[in-house]
Amino acid sequence: MVKPDFFIAGLGCSAGCLDVLKTFFAHVPERTGIAFVVVQHLSRNYVSILDKLLQSHTKLPIIRVLQDMEIKPDHIYLLPEGKFLLIRDGILRLIPRTTTQVVNYAVDIFFTSLAAYAGNKAIGIILTGMGTDGLEGAKAIEGVGGIVFVQDPASAVFKGMPVSVITGDEPDVILPPAELAQSLAKYYKNGEMQDDEGFEAAG
Numbered sequence: 001m002v003k004p005d006f007f008i009a010g011l012g013c014s015a016g017c018l019d020v021l022k023t024f025f026a027h028v029p030e031r032t033g034i035a036f037v038v039v040q041h042l043s044r045n046y047v048s049i050l051d052k053l054l055q056s057h058t059k060l061p062i063i064r065v066l067q068d069m070e071i072k073p074d075h076i077y078l079l080p081e082g083k084f085l086l087i088r089d090g091i092l093r094l095i096p097r098t099t100t101q102v103v104n105y106a107v108d109i110f111f112t113s114l115a116a117y118a119g120n121k122a123i124g125i126i127l128t129g130m131g132t133d134g135l136e137g138a139k140a141i142e143g144v145g146g147i148v149f150v151q152d153p154a155s156a157v158f159k160g161m162p163v164s165v166i167t168g169d170e171p172d173v174i175l176p177p178a179e180l181a182q183s184l185a186k187y188y189k190n191g192e193m194q195d196d197e198g199f200e201a202a203g
Contacts, residue, residue, distance in 0.1 A: 012107030014129030111137020
């Protein structure tokens with residue numbers, strides 16, 4: 001399997017994440033060399049307009065993944081409703097979410113595939129949300145040498161997802177949304193990690 005030559009950040013979130021995503025991307029520089037994939041819990045029949053809601057808060061191109069496509073740095077990719085998302089060989093691939101899959105583990109599914117594909121170029125970012133989705137995926141990313149960022153639960157409307165990763169794993173950075181983006185930009189410039197010594201201090 002050919003590994004990517006740029007970093008890929010998966011952002012996992014569910015309830016309460018619109019304002020968090022707006023704040024986060026408003027503080028992400030235009031050129032970090034990172035590809036961003038937003039995996040949000042969505043109802044099967046809800047047509048998301050997240051792309052339109054985010055566009056005024058970032059200069060990065062925003063793409064709803066409606067078919068299999070190649071991932072590129074300095075783009076934001078959004079999971080559509082009724083699907084799960086994987087990444088293999090640099091291609092974002094959609095798989096159906098069946099009606100029997102009541103509990104939504106979209107974040108774990110994507111993060112686990114991201115860890116397998118990107119290795120130490122995988123970045124996991126867990127934001128506000130209910131439940132524990134993202135914990136197993138965060139462990140997978142940590143297990144291959146990737147970095148895990150978590151929203152400070154004190155700044156989250158719904159604390160379940162951040163707390164589950166903080167208590168069940170050892171995330172590298174725990175900060176509010178704006179500071180998460182600033183920390184990301186500090187350590188990743190032009191597609192290269194500048195310093196991995198400061199992550200513990202940042203958390």
